[in-house]
Amino acid sequence: MAKKYTIAIDRSVCMGSGVCVTYAGLTFDQDDETRARVINLEGNSLEDIQVAVESCPTGAISLDLE
Amino acid sequence: MTSSSSILDMDRVREMFDLRGSYVAGAGGGFTTDPYPIWNALRDKAAVQPGTLHELSGVTEPYMFHGLPEAERAHFSAFTYAACDQIYRNPETFASSPDVIDLEDGVGMVTNSMLSMGGAQHRRYRTLVQPSFVPAKAQWWTTRWIQETVDLLVAYLQGRGHAELNTEFCASIPILTIAGSFGIPIEKALDIRDSVRNPMQLIEMITPIVAARREQPEDDLISVLVEAEIKDEDGAMHRLSDVEIYSFTALLLAAGSGTTWKQMGIVLTTLLQRPELLEEVRQERTLLRNVIEETMRWNPTDPMFSRWVTQDTVLEGVAIPKGAVVHICLGAANRDPARWDNPDDFDALRPPKSMFGFGGGQHICLGMHVAKAEMTVGVSAILDSLPNVRLDPDAEPPKFIGFYERGATAIPVLFDEEEIRARP
Numbered sequence: 001m002a003k004k005y006t007i008a009i010d011r012s013v014c015m016g017s018g019v020c021v022t023y024a025g026l027t028f029d030q031d032d033e034t035r036a037r038v039i040n041l042e043g044n045s046l047e048d049i050q051v052a053v054e055s056c057p058t059g060a061i062s063l064d065l066e
Numbered sequence: 067m068t069s070s071s072s073i074l075d076m077d078r079v080r081e082m083f084d085l086r087g088s089y090v091a092g093a094g095g096g097f098t099t100d101p102y103p104i105w106n107a108l109r110d111k112a113a114v115q116p117g118t119l120h121e122l123s124g125v126t127e128p129y130m131f132h133g134l135p136e137a138e139r140a141h142f143s144a145f146t147y148a149a150c151d152q153i154y155r156n157p158e159t160f161a162s163s164p165d166v167i168d169l170e171d172g173v174g175m176v177t178n179s180m181l182s183m184g185g186a187q188h189r190r191y192r193t194l195v196q197p198s199f200v201p202a203k204a205q206w207w208t209t210r211w212i213q214e215t216v217d218l219l220v221a222y223l224q225g226r227g228h229a230e231l232n233t234e235f236c237a238s239i240p241i242l243t244i245a246g247s248f249g250i251p252i253e254k255a256l257d258i259r260d261s262v263r264n265p266m267q268l269i270e271m272i273t274p275i276v277a278a279r280r281e282q283p284e285d286d287l288i289s290v291l292v293e294a295e296i297k298d299e300d301g302a303m304h305r306l307s308d309v310e311i312y313s314f315t316a317l318l319l320a321a322g323s324g325t326t327w328k329q330m331g332i333v334l335t336t337l338l339q340r341p342e343l344l345e346e347v348r349q350e351r352t353l354l355r356n357v358i359e360e361t362m363r364w365n366p367t368d369p370m371f372s373r374w375v376t377q378d379t380v381l382e383g384v385a386i387p388k389g390a391v392v393h394i395c396l397g398a399a400n401r402d403p404a405r406w407d408n409p410d411d412f413d414a415l416r417p418p419k420s421m422f423g424f425g426g427g428q429h430i431c432l433g434m435h436v437a438k439a440e441m442t443v444g445v446s447a448i449l450d451s452l453p454n455v456r457l458d459p460d461a462e463p464p465k466f467i468g469f470y471e472r473g474a475t476a477i478p479v480l481f482d483e484e485e486i487r488a489r490p
Binding site for chain 1: 201
């Protein structure tokens, strides 16, 4: 059974670097203000999403495994 | 067919971009041995140690780089991934400057820029330019400047059968890309590289362009800076002053034109030394992304950056006093066995995970996505347009040299002389 998880992005912490997009570009993109957002929770594998979350330079993304 | 050789003075390019020449001697351009065994041993000994990286590595010459010499301060070097990560993620303790930055104070020096700011001030300036540098904008850079620059340079090489890729290809791409984005004509592009050492020269070149874009914005970076609105400390919106714009252009120039070309040379050399891998990448271009990422980990062009300590702190058990300079030895951290298996191996098939080739934290390289686009477009063009490209067996093989700024010595290649008629 696939693991369930939720992703939260703190917009005040996100600086729009785009690093998460480079590691999990099917799950994350950036809005008009360059803030990251989730476009498809299952776009990338959980592994790639975890890499993207860890890579965030400001720690703006949190991943909760349910 | 336009030839870049008639537009760019190749002798001047060669002198300007030769790692061993006077241009980067101060940063350790004459360091010719592989530093990684030394750095690995230092990292294995202790995560954090007193001293500068070059002194700890046995160098007696006074190399200079970010955070050096700072002779009046205590110095510490951090080697493990964990220690460097903590430094990057604690900008209040590990700040990007010992001083408060007011751009009106000192025009034109690279450190008088966003590079050295912290906190809310940094965030305000970074927010202004970040939209022009996000991954989605890489296509704008590619279409507006990178592809044309690369096509121009490759056209000069095609059919000749031989080339030195460092100076005849890599070195020119970032400077022409940045000059293009500034609206500076190609013939003047090398002059702006010269202005890294002479800030007034850059200001002279940029001033008329800024004035012209204020009158009539175009689809370029100066127009973005001219039109940008920044919210200052009391919440009022203001447009960037001329001084603020010069500061940005000086930073973009210094940061963008000195680094990407060397990293591209490292990528090309790494591929040319592995002909089977080069052929795989030629056949399957999606591999190039991982190749570039892995070279950034395995051989980053700038393996050290610094921070200034704002309060007494303890890092991995080592007490560091307020006022010290800490050196983030990211080259060593990128080979930490606690994070990567067989870290000294170049392995393009490693699953990607974050590393410090582009730095980390708030000041993570603004230009990283543009740099990757330049490298991707550049390397692709070499693979597409120089058939059977290979290292010249009769020439000196390329070596990676340099200490605080690293790259390939020279990349002499041979390729088949028949011209490609159509791009795939």
